Amino acid sequence: MATNRLDKIDRKILDILQRSAKITNAQLSKEIGLSPAPTLERVKKLEQTGLIKSYHALLDSDKVGLGVSTFVLVTLKGHNKDNIKTFLDKINKIDNVIECHHITGSGDFLLKVIAKDIGTYQQLMLEDVSDIDVVDNLSSMVVLSTYKDSKVMPVP
Known part of the structure; x- marks a missing residue:
């Protein structure tokens, strides 16, 4: 999926997920203005096309002892x-x-x-x-x- 094929809603989904990957589908659907089913379908499509590569927990390096x-x-x-x-x-x-x-x-x-x-x-x-x-x-x-x-x- 080329970036020029992303619509406004896809871009908003990508922005929200980058800032908070733990957001629930229900909350994400509220923020983008779609019902949960099409929201989940869009996220799955972004994952399947490789635009969303993975989800990670960002650790505090100092707190885990890597100063x-x-x-x-x-x-x-x-x-x-x-x-x-x-x-x-x-x-x-x-x-x-x-x-x-x-x-x-x-x-x-x-x-x-x-x-x-x-x-x-x-x-x-x-x-x-x-x-x-x-x-x-x-x-x-x-x-x-x-x-x-x-x-x-x-x-x-």
Whole structure:
């Protein structure tokens, strides 16, 4: 389903669900002005077409004991399929790497890494990430404060 095929009601459903995925179908139907059955049908269609990929609980990293957040710029030894595959296979096994983006510019990948503390982060980098044989260089940026961390996408 292309975004240009979304009508005003679909867009409103997507906005509401991004802000509150636990909303009941009854409450959602009230907010969009449809009865519950067509509301549920629209949500199911948005899920089936892949516009809604999944539902998640957003955790407070500090409260679960993950007080250090960093971005790591990774440069590989070479830009070929094998190196990329090797890197991705290994990085996908490291739970503390919560985001991995293939990028352009001065590096090849940008990782978001969370850890309990600086010592745990250092150990993770030394024993897991820098140990990946195709990694050439790492550059870390420690997050001091976060002022915006929205998971809500504007739907055009």
